[in-house]
Amino acid sequence: MDLAFTCEVGQLDDEQYTVTAFVQLGDEDLLSTNVEPLECQELADLVCDLLTIKAALENDEPLDTLQLRSQAEPPTFQLSPQADELIDSTDWAGLVEELQGCARELQHGYWHHGEALPGWSAAGMLLLAAATLGNACTAQLLLLLQPDAAVAMGGAAAVSPLHQAAEFGHIGIMEAILAAMPSAAHLETETGCTPLLHAAMTAQSAAVRLLLEAAPALAAHPSSNTRALPLHMATTAEEEGAAGEAVEETIRLLLEAAPETALGGDKDGDTALHWAASADSEAAVRALLAAAPAAAMASNHKGMLPVHTAAAEGTAAVLQLLLVAVADGITAVGGEEGMQPIHCAAAGGNTAAVELLLASRPELATAVDNDGWTAAHYAARIDGDGLPALQLLIAAAPQGSCHSAQDVHGWLPAHVAAQNNCPAALKHLFASAPAAAQALAIEHDAWVPLHLAAQDGSVAAAEVLLEVAPEACQIRNAAGRTPLSVAAWNGQEGMVSLLLAAAPQAALRVEDDSGALPIHGAARQGHAGVVAALLAAHPESATALLDGAYTPLDMALLFCEHPDQRDRVALVLLPAGPAELALDSLIQAGPASQHLLPDFVAARLPLNDALWARLLSPCAGLGRVLPAALEHGTEQAQQLVRHLPAADAARLRLAALCLARSQRRTSVHLPPAITGLLLALSCG
Known part of the structure; x- marks a missing residue:
C-alpha cells in the first residue's frame, strides 16, 4: 500500500524545533505526528530526511529523486542485505517512535557535554541516542546518510555510538557501525576506554565476541586512567546486573584472545582476580581460577594476593574458593606488613570472613603481622562494622590474650581503639578482661590509651577510659606530658x-x-x-x-x-x-x-604613666583605640594622642576642628561615644 508523506520543520517557543510528519496510507485519513523537542534546526532537518528516506523505501521510490534538507545532493547509497534487513525490521510508524525516543534522550544534560569534542555533529548526537536506546532503523539510516557519524564523541564521558551499543548489547547497531567505519572499534573515551572495555563492563558476551573479531588486540589494551583491562571490567559485571553465565562467557572469550591478561595488573598491580574478589563475584572467581590457576598467587604492588582482598571485602563463599586455590592460603602472608587473611578480614570489618577463618583455625586469633598486630588490633579501630569481628576474636582467643597482646611498640588493642575513637570497641575489650589494666597499660614511650585519645581528639573514647581509670589523667609519658598536655x-x-x-x-x-x-x-x-x-x-x-x-x-x-x-x-x-x-x-x-x-x-586601659612612657612612640594603628581611651577620661585620650604618628595626629586635629565647627553651626552636639568614633576614623 502506497504511503503519502510530507514533512515540515517548525520552531517552538523555547527556541527548539519540531518536525511534523503528515502521512496517509491508501484511503485512510491523513494523520500527523510530531518529533520534538529538537535542539537545533540541523537536527530537525536530519529527522525530516530520515522520515523522507524511510517513506521512499516503503514506496519503492528511487532515492536519487529525493530532495533532502540536510544536504544538497540526493542520497546515493546502496543497501546491503544487512542494512536492508535492519531498516525493514521497523515500519514507518516505528521509525517515528524511535526518533521521538532519541529526541527525549538528547534532552538529558549528560549529552550536552560533547559539543566541543572531536567529530561532534547533529548526526553524531542522533546516532549516539539511537545506539544507546537500541533504535536500529534510525542508526542504520543515519550511517547510510552520514557515515562519519560513527566516529562522533559525546556526553560527559566522551563516548562514541559504538561504545554505547556495545555497553547495552545492541548487536545489529554494532554491526552497522563497524560496516560503515571499521576503525570505530579503536575509538577511546577521555579515560582511554575502548568499546570492548564497555562491552566487558556489562558482560555483553555477544558484543565482546563481535569486537574481538574486529580488533582482537584490544583484549590487551587497558584504559588510560586506571590501566584496567577488559578482563578486569568483566569481573564487575555482576554488580551491574549481569548474569553469572554471561560473566563466565565474557571472561572465557577475553582469555582466549589474550591469555596473558590473566596475570595483568591495573595501576595498583591488582589482577582481574583481585577485582573479582573485591566485587564478590563467584562466577568471575571460578572462571578465572579455571582458566588461569596461577592468578591466585599473583600479588599486587602492595604484595597482597587475591585471597587477602577476598578476606577484606568478599563473601565467605568467594574467600573459600581462594583459600582452596592457594597452598596454605589461610596463613598466606601479604604486603610489607606481613598481613594474613585474618588480619585483612578484621581490618575490613568482614565478620563472615573472620568467622570462616576462625572456624578453620581458632589460633589465628593471636596470629601477628610484622608489626606485632593481631586481628584484634585491626578490628579495634572500626567501631561499627568491626565490633562483631572483635567479639568473635575475643571469644576465640585464649583467655585475656586478645587484650594483652602488645605490638612492637607496646600497643594493646585498647591503644588502637582509643586513637581511632572507638568507644564501643573499648567497652567490648573492657568487658572481657580487667578494664583498668588495659586503660593504664603503658607502651614503649609510656603512653597510656588516654594519651592517644587526647592526641587525636577522641572524646568519646576518652570518656570510656576516664570512667574505668580516672587516674590516667595524671600519667606522664616519656616526654613528661600528661594527656592534657x-x-x-x-x-x-x-x-x-x-x-x-x-x-x-x-x-x-x-x-x-x-x-x-x-x-x-x-x-x-x-x-x-x-x-x-x-x-x-x-x-x-x-x-x-x-x-x-x-x-x-x-x-x-x-x-x-x-x-x-x-x-x-x-x-x-x-x-x-x-x-x-x-x-x-x-x-x-x-x-x-x-x-x-x-x-x-x-x-x-587605663594605663598608668609608667606604661605610657614605655609604649612605642609613634605607635602605628593606635588611633583605633581612641574611643576606648575617651571612655576612661581625657587624660588617657591625651596620652594616646601623644603616641600617634605625626600624620595621624594632624588628621585628628583637622577632624576635631571640622567637627567642632559643624556642631557650632548646626547647634547639634553628638554624644561623646560617636564623637570618639569619628575622630578615631580620621586617624585611620
Whole structure:
C-alpha cells in the first residue's frame, strides 16, 4: 500500500524545533505526528530526511529523486542485505517512535557535554541516542546518510555510538557501525576506554565476541586512567546486573584472545582476580581460577594476593574458593606488613570472613603481622562494622590474650581503639578482661590509651577510659606530658575541656624540670581556643615561666610559626597577668609584634604613666583605640594622642576642628561615644 508523506520543520517557543510528519496510507485519513523537542534546526532537518528516506523505501521510490534538507545532493547509497534487513525490521510508524525516543534522550544534560569534542555533529548526537536506546532503523539510516557519524564523541564521558551499543548489547547497531567505519572499534573515551572495555563492563558476551573479531588486540589494551583491562571490567559485571553465565562467557572469550591478561595488573598491580574478589563475584572467581590457576598467587604492588582482598571485602563463599586455590592460603602472608587473611578480614570489618577463618583455625586469633598486630588490633579501630569481628576474636582467643597482646611498640588493642575513637570497641575489650589494666597499660614511650585519645581528639573514647581509670589523667609519658598536655599541644579543644573537668589541677602540672605547662605548648602551637580554656581554669598560668624565661605569651610571639594563629593567641593572653609583663613580651618580640601594641592598650586601659612612657612612640594603628581611651577620661585620650604618628595626629586635629565647627553651626552636639568614633576614623 502506497504511503503519502510530507514533512515540515517548525520552531517552538523555547527556541527548539519540531518536525511534523503528515502521512496517509491508501484511503485512510491523513494523520500527523510530531518529533520534538529538537535542539537545533540541523537536527530537525536530519529527522525530516530520515522520515523522507524511510517513506521512499516503503514506496519503492528511487532515492536519487529525493530532495533532502540536510544536504544538497540526493542520497546515493546502496543497501546491503544487512542494512536492508535492519531498516525493514521497523515500519514507518516505528521509525517515528524511535526518533521521538532519541529526541527525549538528547534532552538529558549528560549529552550536552560533547559539543566541543572531536567529530561532534547533529548526526553524531542522533546516532549516539539511537545506539544507546537500541533504535536500529534510525542508526542504520543515519550511517547510510552520514557515515562519519560513527566516529562522533559525546556526553560527559566522551563516548562514541559504538561504545554505547556495545555497553547495552545492541548487536545489529554494532554491526552497522563497524560496516560503515571499521576503525570505530579503536575509538577511546577521555579515560582511554575502548568499546570492548564497555562491552566487558556489562558482560555483553555477544558484543565482546563481535569486537574481538574486529580488533582482537584490544583484549590487551587497558584504559588510560586506571590501566584496567577488559578482563578486569568483566569481573564487575555482576554488580551491574549481569548474569553469572554471561560473566563466565565474557571472561572465557577475553582469555582466549589474550591469555596473558590473566596475570595483568591495573595501576595498583591488582589482577582481574583481585577485582573479582573485591566485587564478590563467584562466577568471575571460578572462571578465572579455571582458566588461569596461577592468578591466585599473583600479588599486587602492595604484595597482597587475591585471597587477602577476598578476606577484606568478599563473601565467605568467594574467600573459600581462594583459600582452596592457594597452598596454605589461610596463613598466606601479604604486603610489607606481613598481613594474613585474618588480619585483612578484621581490618575490613568482614565478620563472615573472620568467622570462616576462625572456624578453620581458632589460633589465628593471636596470629601477628610484622608489626606485632593481631586481628584484634585491626578490628579495634572500626567501631561499627568491626565490633562483631572483635567479639568473635575475643571469644576465640585464649583467655585475656586478645587484650594483652602488645605490638612492637607496646600497643594493646585498647591503644588502637582509643586513637581511632572507638568507644564501643573499648567497652567490648573492657568487658572481657580487667578494664583498668588495659586503660593504664603503658607502651614503649609510656603512653597510656588516654594519651592517644587526647592526641587525636577522641572524646568519646576518652570518656570510656576516664570512667574505668580516672587516674590516667595524671600519667606522664616519656616526654613528661600528661594527656592534657598532649591535647593542648595538638589543639584538641573538646578534649581539653573534658580533661580539665576530670582533673583541673593537671593544667598546673609541669612536664619536666623546664617548668612547661600545657598552656605553653598550646600557645607555641597557636591554639587560641585551648589557651583560652586553660587560662579560664587557671588565670595564674599566664605568668608561668618555661625555662625561667618564657611566659605563654612569649611562646606565642617568639615561636609560633603561623602569624594569624600567633596573633589570635596573643589577643587571648594580652589581658592576662600583670600589664608590665605583657608589655615586656611585646617589646622583646621586636618589630614582628608591634602591630599588637594597640591591642595591648585596648586590653589594659587605663594605663598608668609608667606604661605610657614605655609604649612605642609613634605607635602605628593606635588611633583605633581612641574611643576606648575617651571612655576612661581625657587624660588617657591625651596620652594616646601623644603616641600617634605625626600624620595621624594632624588628621585628628583637622577632624576635631571640622567637627567642632559643624556642631557650632548646626547647634547639634553628638554624644561623646560617636564623637570618639569619628575622630578615631580620621586617624585611620
